[in-house]
Amino acid sequence: MSDIQKHILVVDDEQEVTEQIKRALIHSFNCAVDIAYNGKEALDKMEKENPDPYDLLILDILIPKLNGMEVCQAMIKDQTLMKIPILLVSILPLNSDDFQKSLNKFSELAMVRDVLEKPFSDDALLAKVKKIIGQKVEPQ
Template sequence: MQKKILIVDDEVHIKMLLEQTLEELEDEFGVELLTASDGEEGLELIQNERPDLVFLDIMMPKMNGYEVCRIVMEDESLKDVKIILLTAKGQEVDRKQGLELGAKMYMTKPFDPDEILKVSKDLLDL
């Protein structure tokens, strides 16, 4: 079964950086990379593609990452989707809210590509 990672971020350069970082998993393990540019598109992809792991920005147009996370976590059929909130919001209150909504992890930008790779491998059991 092919693993899928979805990157949801409205900032093009962040999306590209994450894609470049995760390409190694694509080459080495055949992981499929998907991207979305806003919360609505991200939620739609989560519901249709059922990715194993989602890197989700919080501050985005149409629907923020918290809303997407909450909707996904409330949907029993999506309970296996692991969400990592990846955001510039570094306040403890933001982190707490994200984890309470069911995110597996809360990471802040700028991120360390090596850490992104390690976390992805761990959560996907690669």
């Protein structure tokens, strides 16, 4: 495994979810995890980290202040932020019409690498994160 520490931003308005993700990531990866509870806070944190951006953004679609789509649209306008890969998280069932409409909007955004449906297991989360950032998962 690489000794370079990954820096991940988790954005979700549910504290239970952010804590689950943070625990799983810290336990299994060499990473630092920051948390934001709304879209505006997420953009503020990403801009603060610029020009050394996050390695991954785990982003809930349905968040307050700025939703997931609005966060992505703001990121596209910044040459550094638009390079951050995104794992979308959604409580909408992946096969629902509402989710498919949202996904069609996101599909044009190259930085969206994968989608995870809530509720999810730590194993499902870690498999998707590993695929995106290419790091080995530590044995649990």
